[in-house]
Amino acid sequence: MTGALLAIVSAIFFPGIILRVKSIAGGRKGPGILQPWKNIFLLFRKSSVFSTTTSFVFRLAPAVYFATICCALMLLPFPGIPSVMGFEGDFILFAYLLALGKLLFILGAMDTGSSFEGMGANREALYSMLTEPAFFILFGTLALLSGHLSMQDIFSHFQFAGEFSLITGAIAIYLLVQIAMIENSRMPVDDPKTHLELTMVHEVMILDYSGVDLALIQTGTNLKFVLYGGLIANFFMPVNTYWLSATAAVHSSPFTVQMLAVLVNALIFLVVQAVFSAAIGLMESFRARKKLAKNPQFIVTLSSIALIGFILVLLLTRNLIR
Amino acid sequence: MFTLPELIFATSLTMFKVNPFIVPLDDIPVLDYPEFRDKVNDLMADEGCHCVTYHAVPLGAALRFFCCIASDHEKKLILLSHEQKASPLPVLDSLTLSHISFHMFEREIREQYGVEFTGHPWMKPVRSHNLDGGCIMQDTGMSPPSSRILHPYSFYSIEGEGVHEVGVGPIHAGIIEPGYFRFSCNGEKVLHLEIQLGFQHRGIEKLFVEKQSGIQRAILAESIAGDTAVGHSVAHAQLMETLSGITPSPALQCERIIALELERIAVHIGDSAALCTDIAYQFGQVVNEALRTIVINTTQSWCGNRFGKGLVRTGGSHYPLIEGIAGMLLSNLKEVEERYALITHEMFTNPSVLSRFEGIGKVSAHQAGMIGAVGMASRSSGVKRDIRWSHPFQAFSKYSYEPVTLHQGDVWARAMLRKLEVEKSMQIIRDLLGGCEFENRHVPVYDFSLPASSFILSLAEGWRGEIMQSAVTGEKGNIIHYKVKDPSFHNWMALAVAVRNQEISDFPLCNKSYNLSYCGFDL
Numbered sequence: 001m002t003g004a005l006l007a008i009v010s011a012i013f014f015p016g017i018i019l020r021v022k023s024i025a026g027g028r029k030g031p032g033i034l035q036p037w038k039n040i041f042l043l044f045r046k047s048s049v050f051s052t053t054t055s056f057v058f059r060l061a062p063a064v065y066f067a068t069i070c071c072a073l074m075l076l077p078f079p080g081i082p083s084v085m086g087f088e089g090d091f092i093l094f095a096y097l098l099a100l101g102k103l104l105f106i107l108g109a110m111d112t113g114s115s116f117e118g119m120g121a122n123r124e125a126l127y128s129m130l131t132e133p134a135f136f137i138l139f140g141t142l143a144l145l146s147g148h149l150s151m152q153d154i155f156s157h158f159q160f161a162g163e164f165s166l167i168t169g170a171i172a173i174y175l176l177v178q179i180a181m182i183e184n185s186r187m188p189v190d191d192p193k194t195h196l197e198l199t200m201v202h203e204v205m206i207l208d209y210s211g212v213d214l215a216l217i218q219t220g221t222n223l224k225f226v227l228y229g230g231l232i233a234n235f236f237m238p239v240n241t242y243w244l245s246a247t248a249a250v251h252s253s254p255f256t257v258q259m260l261a262v263l264v265n266a267l268i269f270l271v272v273q274a275v276f277s278a279a280i281g282l283m284e285s286f287r288a289r290k291k292l293a294k295n296p297q298f299i300v301t302l303s304s305i306a307l308i309g310f311i312l313v314l315l316l317t318r319n320l321i322r
Numbered sequence: 323m324f325t326l327p328e329l330i331f332a333t334s335l336t337m338f339k340v341n342p343f344i345v346p347l348d349d350i351p352v353l354d355y356p357e358f359r360d361k362v363n364d365l366m367a368d369e370g371c372h373c374v375t376y377h378a379v380p381l382g383a384a385l386r387f388f389c390c391i392a393s394d395h396e397k398k399l400i401l402l403s404h405e406q407k408a409s410p411l412p413v414l415d416s417l418t419l420s421h422i423s424f425h426m427f428e429r430e431i432r433e434q435y436g437v438e439f440t441g442h443p444w445m446k447p448v449r450s451h452n453l454d455g456g457c458i459m460q461d462t463g464m465s466p467p468s469s470r471i472l473h474p475y476s477f478y479s480i481e482g483e484g485v486h487e488v489g490v491g492p493i494h495a496g497i498i499e500p501g502y503f504r505f506s507c508n509g510e511k512v513l514h515l516e517i518q519l520g521f522q523h524r525g526i527e528k529l530f531v532e533k534q535s536g537i538q539r540a541i542l543a544e545s546i547a548g549d550t551a552v553g554h555s556v557a558h559a560q561l562m563e564t565l566s567g568i569t570p571s572p573a574l575q576c577e578r579i580i581a582l583e584l585e586r587i588a589v590h591i592g593d594s595a596a597l598c599t600d601i602a603y604q605f606g607q608v609v610n611e612a613l614r615t616i617v618i619n620t621t622q623s624w625c626g627n628r629f630g631k632g633l634v635r636t637g638g639s640h641y642p643l644i645e646g647i648a649g650m651l652l653s654n655l656k657e658v659e660e661r662y663a664l665i666t667h668e669m670f671t672n673p674s675v676l677s678r679f680e681g682i683g684k685v686s687a688h689q690a691g692m693i694g695a696v697g698m699a700s701r702s703s704g705v706k707r708d709i710r711w712s713h714p715f716q717a718f719s720k721y722s723y724e725p726v727t728l729h730q731g732d733v734w735a736r737a738m739l740r741k742l743e744v745e746k747s748m749q750i751i752r753d754l755l756g757g758c759e760f761e762n763r764h765v766p767v768y769d770f771s772l773p774a775s776s777f778i779l780s781l782a783e784g785w786r787g788e789i790m791q792s793a794v795t796g797e798k799g800n801i802i803h804y805k806v807k808d809p810s811f812h813n814w815m816a817l818a819v820a821v822r823n824q825e826i827s828d829f830p831l832c833n834k835s836y837n838l839s840y841c842g843f844d845l
Contacts (some may be wrong), residue, residue, distance in 0.1 A: 026608040115488040119510075119826070188674070191602035195496035196830040198488075199600075288603035288674040291682075292510065292827040 003078035006266055007226045010273035012037060014229070015222050017274060021281025036222070043215035051208055053113045061108030062213040066220040068101035073223060076230045077152040079237050079265050080258065088149040091139045095132065098183065098224070102128055105217075109205040116197045120204035123292070127189060127201070130299040131182050137306035138175050141168065141313045155234040169235050171309040177276070178302050180228030184221060187284040189295045199292065226273060233272035237265040336401040341713040342564045342780030343399060347794070350403045350777060352386075355414055358404040362389060366421045370395040372694045372707065374781065376417075376427035378435050379794050379803040383408055385435055388792070390779055394712045399779070406437070416442040423694025426811060449520030449844055477516050480506040485513065488826065492521050499840035503829075510825045515818045522844040530793075530804035536562065536636055536768030543791075544631045547808055547842030552578075552585040553784025554806070554842075555634035557791045560715060561780035562636045565793065566770035570637065575717040576758035577643045580651070581621070581630050583747040586785040587655075588617040590740040590747075591662060593837050597737050598669065600831045601678040609665040613658050620654045623647065638764030648755050659748050666741045679734035683820035683832035686731055690816060697787015698743075699813040699836060702736040704729035709783035716782075717754060736835040772799040786810065786839065808842030 016033030023030025032038075050059065074084040075094045083090075106125050109117040143149055145168055146157040182189050185202030197204055206217055238261070290298060336350055353361065365371050376389040389402045406412035416439035417424040428439045430448045439445070479487065485508050492500040500521035506514040526546055533539050543558035544551040556578050563570055570578075592614040598606030618628040625633040625641040633641055643651075669675050685695070690703035700707040708725035710718045726742040728735040772795050779792040787809030796802040813836060820832045 022604060026604050027612065028608070115486065119488070187602060194600075194602065196600065197490065197495060198829050199827040199831075284602070285604045288598075288601040288672065288678050290674070291678055292825055294677070 001078075001084055002081045002262065002266065003076035003083055003230055003269075004073045006078070006269045007073055007076055007223070007230045007273075010229065010270055011222050011226045014226050014273060014277045017277040018281045018284075021278045022285050025282060025285035036218075040215050040218050040222075043210075043218070044212055046211035048209070048211035048213045051112055054108075054111050054208070057104070058108045058111040058208070059213070061104040061111075062209060062216040062220075064104040065101040066216045068097045069220045069223045069227065072097045072227055075151060076227060077150075077155050077234055078269070079156060079234070080261060082152050086150050086152040090150050090152075091143075091154075092136075094151065095135055098227075099128065099132070101220070105205060109208075112208045114208070116200070116204045117207065119198075120201055123201045123295075124185070124205060126296060127182055127299055130296055131179055131302065134175055134299070134302040134306045135179055137303060137310050138172055138179075141306065141310045142172060144310070144317060145313050151231075168309055168313060171305060171312075173232055173235055175302055175306055175309075176228055176232050177279070180225065180232075181280070181283075182299060182302075183228070184225050186280060188287065188290045189298070191289045225277075229273045229276045230269070232276060233269045236272050237268050338399045338401070339397065341399065341709070341715045342560050342778060343401075344564050344773070344776055344778040345401065346773070347381075347386075347775045347777055350388075350401060353402065353404045355404050355406070358387075358389070358402055359415065359417060361402055362391070362417060363420055365391045365393075365400060366423075368393065369691050372691075372696065373421075373423055373427065374399070374788070375779070375790050375792060375805060375807050376424060376431070377792075377805050378431050378437065379805075380408060380435070381405075381794075385412065385437065387431075388777065390790075390792075392713065392781075392788075394707050397712050399713060399781075401777070401779070408435070411436045411438065413438040413440060415440055418442050418444075421694075422692045423812065426815070447520075449523045477504045477518075478506065478514060480513055482508075484508050492518075501840050505821075505826055505829070507826050510827065512821050512824055512826050512829065515821050515829070517814055517818055519814070519840055519843050522841045524841075524845065526845040527804050527806055530806075531801055534800075536766075536770060540635055540766075540768075541631075544634075546806055546845070547810075547839040548629065549589055550585070550784045550786060550789065550808070550839065550842060552581045552630040552634055553782055553786070553789050554791070554808075555630075556582055556716065557780050557782040557784075557789045559634050559636045560782070561778055561791050561793060562770060564780065565772050565776070565778050565795070566636075566767075567773075568637045568767060568770075570716070571764060572717070572720075573643075573758055574639060574764065576754045577639060578634055579717040579721075580643065580751050580754055581625075581633050582782070582784070583750050584617060584621050584651075585630055586747045587658070587744050588614055588621070589785045589837075590744045591617060591658070593834065594666070594669070594737065594740055596834050596837070597679075597733070597831070598675075600834050601675060603669070603672070603675055606665060606669045606672075606675065609661070613662055613665070616654055616658050620651055623650060635766035636770075637767030640766065642763060652752065652755060655748050655751060659745070662741075662744060670738065670741075676734070678831065679737055680732060682733040682828050683824055683835060684730070684732045685816050685820050687729065689819050690731070693815045693819065694812045695787075695816045696812050697783065697809045698736065698739055698785075699787065699809075699816045701725060701727045702739045703731035703816075707788070709781050709788050713781050715780075717758075721750070721753065723750070733831055733835040772801070774799045784809065786837070786842075787813065806845055808839050808845075810838040810840075810843045813838050814843065 013033055015036035019036060020030045020033060072094050075086060075090050077083050077086065106121040109121040142154050146154045148154050148157055181187065186192060190201040191199065192203060194200055194203065206214060209217060336345060371391050371393045374390040374392045378385045378387045385406045385408045387404050391400045393400065414437060416428055418428055419441050425442065425444060426448065428442055429445060431437050432439060432445060433447050433450060485506060488505040488507055489502065491502040502518040504516045505512050526542065529542055530539055533542060540555065540558065543554045546554045591610050595607050595610030595614060598610060621630050622628040624647050633639065685703045687704040690700050690705045695703065695705065696707055704727055706725055706727050709715065710723045711725045726739060726746060728739055774795060774797050776795045779790065782789045789809060790807040792805045793801050794803040817833060817836050817838060821829050824832065
């Protein structure tokens, strides 16, 4: 539960920090941290306009998209406190919940009959499809290394500072950052700022949405970002309270120690999210986006990196060579 | 500079070595159409020649056709003319079959006067896309026969599995002018692009004839294309001056060229920013935008308008370049030059930027030559074509300018050409400021007495390329016909060629790399 709550809290600042970092990198002052949410609340107060060519699929898509992301949020682990719906193999549900939302979203875009949205949907489907192996190989690796299948247990037993988990952790963080960028249609595969319909991926798919629906989509997208940020944060949070016990616990009750651990972890969670968003802002400021044709190639490299990590872990855990 | 034009009559051709040139209508030999066609074919066989204009002027009961061909290397302008009866509407053999670059001119003549060109492969209207009577017909006062109204116009279509069409526009997101683009794509690959413009047709040429006062015409010239206010004004001012026999003082000539080059610098830097925007390279975008602001603000401090409107006037200037302004100009330019050198170094060494620029939207020198591309579009494809060099005007007649050319013809070349031209322009401004005595206190002239029955043609190299303005005066010395040609008139075709077999997502980048004018084309 704590994971989901903290993720929602960080979602409040996440888009604002990206925007602000990009503004400062561009030599501007930039809007307030809460500006993206002010825009979304403005949209929530407006009604939606629907094209006459669309069917119920188009109207259903934003709600499903938002709902799936909320469900996925319920699976977000947090050290010491179980996630709401965690179970063995929940990362598969996690991935396919997000995929379900995306599927509806793609259908909704196709539903408009616009050639732009068709192109955008086509590109988004391709990228999601190519990202999937990277995600599963990564979680397979982590499961193998930790010997557990639920995200909660994987991260609980995954010690970042452990013997061989350091390199696996580095690979995992790199992959999760890149997957988050692709899944959220950010640079280098997509440019959220562009006004050019022909180069858009995600933006073109939401062109026909307005009012509440658009607000739902944007809220969902912001939550999706912190969802991945939350997974990354889990690599950095001290799993157990040993080091706290060693120092503070001497004079405190076990409950106080646990509270302290949660507080420290929560703080780290928020800091990681802030660093993640700032890093996105910086990454988007000083490089150009990729040529569209090069994107699949780039995404496939993620799978190969995941595979390297997997083989590495196989070797290290002596599953491959005994 | 503007003494009597040097007329050379050689085998019924009229050749001019000055720009602008004026010639009495009676002195232009009128050829038979077959003879005209042969002469054009002879001249155009030389790759260094391109058609500056080919348009018709109604003179009494006849249609008089003027074709001006510029030879880049021999640095001369050749004027050819033929005459046809206006009624019944003439039917001529198309020149497009032998020279593709004529296709737009012939389409325009057909649209304006109803002249048929047999064998023309693509007789599509140029501007009147609605074609419920046509917008141009209104200008010329001629009603078109219903047979040549294409409504609805069917775009080229390619059929096959996986081939689909994408229509963009005419209203675009962002700050783009209206224009319609129809892509035939195979997946992400563009097989063919058809461009339809004309949405901003305002009847500029007609207004030039209607408006009698010099100041109205000067303002009109500034409004032909908002981003080329100085370029078009220079072309117009020198046309009116040559027509009325005014010789601008050397200081005035220098001022105009400085304004023209300032405009070039500002737009080129602005385009560098826009290219960065299109590839989502924020750093390049914001730095270049900031630099452009310095340049246009310099123009504003000089004449009160950031785009140089009101600066170029016939016979004089309201805003002489006094010493204080010259000093500010130099110091601002120095700052811009240093910072622009830094940011372009960043841009052209950043791998992610280079991978988006290199090899995208290639137009070969051969293609550019066939299209008749002018200005930047030709120079970035390795065709050396620059009015400042081949047909020097104003202060350029005493300044030996050597144009920059790049042979790659891709987006990189067009971006790099901008950088190199900015450097060149800065050098021009410094040289002119150093070499001219700025004591110009002439006030503009707005009342002219114009010679009767004359043809005049003026060329200027705006930042986009060759700007042509031409006028014909009537028996009473009034302007009876005015013709404007923005470089975009030739170069839109280059864009259509550039995106062929490219990804559709690279179209915006190719489009921006040319940055052609919609309103300059639409007139």
